[in-house]
Amino acid sequence: MLNAREGQPLHEAVREELQRRIEAKRYQAGDGLPSAVALASEFGVSLITVKRSLKDLRTLGLLRTVPGLGVFVRQNKRFIREIDVSMTSLEQAMDSKLPLSITLVSLSWEAIGDRSFDLFSPPRGPMSCVRRVISIDNEPIMFDTTYVPVPLDHEIMQEVSRKFVIDILKPTQTPVINKRLVIDAAPASTEAQSAFSIPVGYPTLRRLYHLTTRDPEFAVFGSVEAPFDKLACNIEIPIDDPTS
Structure with missing residues (x-):
């Protein structure tokens, strides 16, 4: 289940947890994330909440979507x-x-x-x-x-x-x-x-x-x-x- 702070919107809590996992190398560059359905089940939130969190992380440049394959952690090489x-x-x-x-x-x-x-x-x-x-x-x-x-x-x-x-x-x-x-x-x-x-x-x-x-x-x-x-x-x- 997801540990959200009091009053914190669920999509922000999901985003922060996924970002922590990326920073901790649990999900490494090039790795595919679990499906949105699997994440929704793990965190006990709606599919819409997970999709909003994934969209935020794409905007931040941490994730990329490959049509037909899924969501992957972006390379940070510059x-x-x-x-x-x-x-x-x-x-x-x-x-x-x-x-x-x-x-x-x-x-x-x-x-x-x-x-x-x-x-x-x-x-x-x-x-x-x-x-x-x-x-x-x-x-x-x-x-x-x-x-x-x-x-x-x-x-x-x-x-x-x-x-x-x-x-x-x-x-x-x-x-x-x-x-x-x-x-x-x-x-x-x-x-x-x-x-x-x-x-x-x-x-x-x-x-x-x-x-x-x-x-x-x-x-x-x-x-x-x-x-x-x-x-x-x-x-x-x-x-x-x-x-x-």
Whole structure:
């Protein structure tokens, strides 16, 4: 049975007990929790009470739901990404000792609909849109959405399932010559919610990017989203003359 404090709502008592179990490693990272029905029976509360507690713990970033499989304890591993304008690819920005992989989610032909990109003045017509999950050490940490101004059947698009666009363009006639970044906090997109099994409104660290090439008509736009508890940025800015 559940030991609730006097006057404490039952869903809060259930949430606190589950959180204690997670912190005590009774339920470890990656473990599946007992079913909501089993927890309701163990604590002597209603199914609605348990579901509300599980929802609170998902919002706190402690649990994730995998459709058809159940509720699992989230990994708390956090990665530090070095942000440096001189870096040419994501692989250089991450610890090279950790295996990095790309999983292609979708390819589509669509216009940029997110108004956050307006500061880059992107074209309003449709472009090839690539959505991918970036994993490190087999753990998904970033969701990348990239818009490329070529048809879906272009040779560049044949490599997007295993390479980053900036690396694909490097040996071509249109290599990237400039990167513009905007880093902010934003609620996860619908696609990122699905990729990370996080609820609506879950905060992410988002990086909007605009890549320009030698061809003024060939520009790439995109965004990278990471749940706030998965990725942090480390930025070092040299100061040439501290007195100026």
